[in-house]
Amino acid sequence: MSETPKDLRYTKTHEWVKTMPDGSVTVGITDHAQQLLGDLVFIELPKVGAEYVAGKECAVVESVKAASDIYAPVSGKIVEVNTRLGDAPETVNKGAYGDGWLFRMQPGNPEELKSLLDDTAYAALVEAEGH
Secondary structure: OOOOOOOOEEOOOOEEEEEOOOOOEEEEEOHHHHHHHOOEEEEEOOOOOOEEOOOOEEEEEEEOOOEEEEEOOOOEEEEEEOHHHHOOOOHHHHOOOOOOOOEEEEEOOHHHHHHOEOHHHHHHHHHHHOO
16 A cells, blocks of 8 residues: 555645645655656656646656656646756655655645645545556
8 A cells, every 4th residue: 555644635646735834835746656657767847937727737757667747736836846856766766755756836826725635535546546
């Protein structure tokens, strides 16, 4: 069973979201998602300053098995990207909820965070998918 930290929120497309003290959110892919993808070999991150609408693709992770789109969990502006992943995409495999974060956003509408899944709902989603 993959790890599902209780202090995070989740999307149905397997991104995790952590609200930071300054109101920004840190985003990554879940432990479950990285396990399904296998060894990551390339990550295309969004540009700092780019704005996205919730649910729109904003990044791509590629593994030895497949390429997978990463979706903006909320609408907002990219304020930081994890540049270390350019040289070490496998960091996501080693610590999806730690050093393997992908980017930080400043939400345009913090109310959107309320529509994300909690850890229990996300675990149920994963179970329903049969993984």
